[in-house]
Amino acid sequence: MFAIQFDEPGGPDVLKIREVPRPIARDGEVIIEFEASTINPADVKIRNGQIAPRAAHSPFTLGYDIVGTVVETGGSSLTDLPVGSRALGMSAMAVSGIGTWSQFVKLSADSVAPAPEEFEAATLAQLPLAGLTALQGVQALDLAEESDVLVVGAAGAVGNLAIQLLRNRGHRVHALVRSDEQAERLPAEIDRHVGDIPDSVVDAVLDTAGIDMSDALHPGGRHVTVVPGSAAVDAKLIITRESGAMLRDLVRELDQGLRLGEPIVYPISEIRSAHAHFERGPERRIALVN
Known part of the structure; x- marks a missing residue:
């Protein structure tokens, strides 16, 4: 599977698309196939060395937000996150070292929520972090x-x-x-x-x-x-913590009128250009799609 990684801090040119092993879900975990994510300030700060991930080592896989399809679950108790369903989640990458900019993302089921179908993935990916x-x-x-x-x-x-x-x-x-x-x-x-x-x-x-x-x-x-x-x-x-329960609350807020803007969309294959655009300070968010 692909993953967006870097070895040493630097500018957008340090980002590389690599082939890495696909994760396997253990009990209480889900694997989500990447559909969309966003660039957050923390991603840039980690890439340029301002933030050092606590639980990771080089090479680093970036990314906090994820919207995609559940392709594997560990255990049989995840009744609202079945294989084939749409999900959204947030990985506290600076704490856990687990980035979401990869083809398949393994997260604790407690960090994930069912995703509404009526939103475009790029729009919905602005919500988690x-x-x-x-x-x-x-x-x-x-x-x-x-x-x-x-x-x-x-x-x-x-x-x-x-x-x-x-x-x-x-x-x-x-x-x-x-x-x-x-x-x-x-x-x-x-x-x-x-x-x-x-x-x-x-x-x-x-x-x-x-x-x-x-x-x-x-x-x-x-x-x-x-x-x-x-x-x-x-x-x-406040250090943002993962929470599928709170993501469910936020999805309900969407039903009650919480608004997400229309992002600027880049293919994840153009990750360097997307980072360069982010650093120029766009007034809209930048989403990454597969």
């Missing part, structure tokens, strides 16, 4: 009803989903972005801020960009970051 990060960040805030919440980095993939999740839960959302152009793309119903925000105006801050906006908090407000190494050093750090 960004959605789990946003949902776990929102849950970590442990908010009272109708709180004022600032989302830092609101124009990004995680920030966009966090805004929607917060609004769906009845909170008043403030969004911090870098430019007027980004602000114009945000929902008109939220308070949009470019570059800065007044002091002491919100009950909670969710940092998705690594920026310290703690001055915006009321005294005693809640502060969560999903960015390792964030400048928000006093914020509670």
